[in-house]
Amino acid sequence: MTFTLRALLVAASATRVLASCAHGTFLRPRAEEGGAVQVGTFGYIGTIGPLNWAALETPANNACATGTRQSPIDMVEGVFTVLQGSDVQLTVNDMPAGAEFENLGTTVEIITQGGTLNVADKQFELQQFHFHLPSEHLDNGTSQAMEMHMVFQSAAQEIAVVGAYINIADAAPAAATKKRSSRINNNNRRQEAAAPPAAAAITPTTLLETIFSVVDQIATPGTKVTTPPLVMSEVVDLLKANAFQIYAGSLTTPPCSEGVSWHVSTARLGVTPASFTKVRDVIGFNARYPQNTPGQPNLLMISALGSAAAAVADAAAAAA
Numbered sequence: 001m002t003f004t005l006r007a008l009l010v011a012a013s014a015t016r017v018l019a020s021c022a023h024g025t026f027l028r029p030r031a032e033e034g035g036a037v038q039v040g041t042f043g044y045i046g047t048i049g050p051l052n053w054a055a056l057e058t059p060a061n062n063a064c065a066t067g068t069r070q071s072p073i074d075m076v077e078g079v080f081t082v083l084q085g086s087d088v089q090l091t092v093n094d095m096p097a098g099a100e101f102e103n104l105g106t107t108v109e110i111i112t113q114g115g116t117l118n119v120a121d122k123q124f125e126l127q128q129f130h131f132h133l134p135s136e137h138l139d140n141g142t143s144q145a146m147e148m149h150m151v152f153q154s155a156a157q158e159i160a161v162v163g164a165y166i167n168i169a170d171a172a173p174a175a176a177t178k179k180r181s182s183r184i185n186n187n188n189r190r191q192e193a194a195a196p197p198a199a200a201a202i203t204p205t206t207l208l209e210t211i212f213s214v215v216d217q218i219a220t221p222g223t224k225v226t227t228p229p230l231v232m233s234e235v236v237d238l239l240k241a242n243a244f245q246i247y248a249g250s251l252t253t254p255p256c257s258e259g260v261s262w263h264v265s266t267a268r269l270g271v272t273p274a275s276f277t278k279v280r281d282v283i284g285f286n287a288r289y290p291q292n293t294p295g296q297p298n299l300l301m302i303s304a305l306g307s308a309a310a311a312v313a314d315a316a317a318a319a320a
């Protein structure tokens with residue numbers, strides 16, 4: 001048993017983790033790839049999943065297990081500040097000749113062709129955007145169908161990410177006025193969720209429909225395709241018309257680096273049920289579990305203490 005565990009750890013730590021949420025940034029420069037799409041060696045299930053990311057590459061990934069400001073989180077009041085979209089300078093260049101769309105094994109990603117985010121006197125340049133299924137952040141305890149991450153980097157190598165939830169578009173506009181029912185929270189107490197304001201129906205976002213129209217052509221990790229022409233103004237306008245929930249967190253993939261400036265939008269993007277099924281069949285599952293409240297101990301450190309206490313108790317019981 002001891003030997004098996006040690007062999008597993010040695011094998012795991014020898015593996016380089018490549019593709020991640022930081023793909024195309026200074027943390028994972030695209031230039032190293034030499035034109036080929038590099039497939040990630042971490043994953044979301046079993047021993048390459050998020051419970052074991054730190055061991056896949058130490059010490060590079062240590063923050064995954066020890067960091068105290070890890071992402072994603074449950075976006076509940078008190079953990080974020082609100083910034084109106086109209087106060088954020090955000091531009092994303094259209095891609096009239098289409099964009100490169102890659103399957104990194106861990107996500108599907110659009111390589112962008114320019115864009116800026118100006119916030120708090122800092123300028124960030126857009127590198128890429130990619131998708132998670134289901135959403136990584138929780139909207140007041142509730143997971144959403146998908147989440148888009150637009151990854152920006154400053155000249156000083158700081159990272160800012162704009163996150164936007166993606167819902168499945170309503171079949172008929174009338175279905176959107178349904179009241180959200182009460183639900184059970186983590187402490188098993190009944191918690192009355194605030195009924196959302198008569199929410200507008202979720203309509204399909206043209207940008208997403210265009211991108212996902214070719215997602216089945218990159219079903220195999222390591223493949224890429226050129227999308228049809230992409231118009232970004234629809235999404236940019238929607239983001240600016242809503243608010244951003246801001247907090248300091250981390251990359252949601254190895255190396256889980258902290259100091260990431262998160263801007264989670266209150267806007268809702270939409271995909272048709274058919275597009276959702278298509279992209280789900282390619283991505284499968286790629287959401288890291290919700291992390292502890294920012295500033296609180298890493299859940300894996302808490303878990304390690306609990307496991308050690310259980311092992312001691314078991315040993316004591318066996319010796320008795």
Ligand SMILES: [Zn+2]
Pocket residue numbers: 021130131132149252
């Ligand atoms: Zn991401």
